[in-house]
Amino acid sequence: MKNIKEMSENYDLIYEEADKLINKCNPCQFENGKCIIAREKNIKICCRPCPYLTDKGCNVKALGCKVSFCPGIWKLFSESLTQKFRKLRRKVANKVAISALICFDSKEDFFERYRAESELLENEETDV
Numbered sequence: 236m237k238n239i240k241e242m243s244e245n246y247d248l249i250y251e252e253a254d255k256l257i258n259k260c261n262p263c264q265f266e267n268g269k270c271i272i273a274r275e276k277n278i279k280i281c282c283r284p285c286p287y288l289t290d291k292g293c294n295v296k297a298l299g300c301k302v303s304f305c306p307g308i309w310k311l312f313s314e315s316l317t318q319k320f321r322k323l324r325r326k327v328a329n330k331v332a333i334s335a336l337i338c339f340d341s342k343e344d345f346f347e348r349y350r351a352e353s354e355l356l357e358n359e360e361t362d363v
């Protein structure tokens with residue numbers, strides 16, 4: 236298993252970096268609580284079925300959601316913005332874990348799942 240403390244620190248650092256980029260660029264082009272895709276297609280935003288969505292917005296730290304977007308909005312990104320988010324996604328995969336890219340997943344959910352999966356794998360290896 237990787238060093239959890241180090242992964243957790245990396246999770247927070249990349250989260251902050253992604254948060255700053257989102258605040259600076261407004262990639263989903265939010266206006267009055269609705270992103271451009273929701274406004275154009277008259278649908279609800281992608282967070283809608285998530286239990287962590289409250290009246291005040293997302294109430295958890297969710298790194299996957301900071302660096303993942305629907306196909307429609309990726310197409311509207313400039314080349315430079317696409318590269319910035321691709322770089323962040325690679326950082327998540329390399330410095331945390333590829334499964335940290337999953338959306339609808341809080342930091343606690345991710346680490347709980349990561350620990351359980353790692354233990355399962357370690358037990359399988361000792362059984363061989």
Ligand code: SF4
Nearest residue numbers: 282285288293297300
């Ligand atoms: S965890 Fe992700 S999908 Fe859920 S409310 Fe937060 S940002 Fe939206």
Ligand code: SF4
Nearest residue numbers: 263270281304305308
């Ligand atoms: S990822 Fe797509 S659906 Fe979700 S908030 Fe951004 S533009 Fe809207």
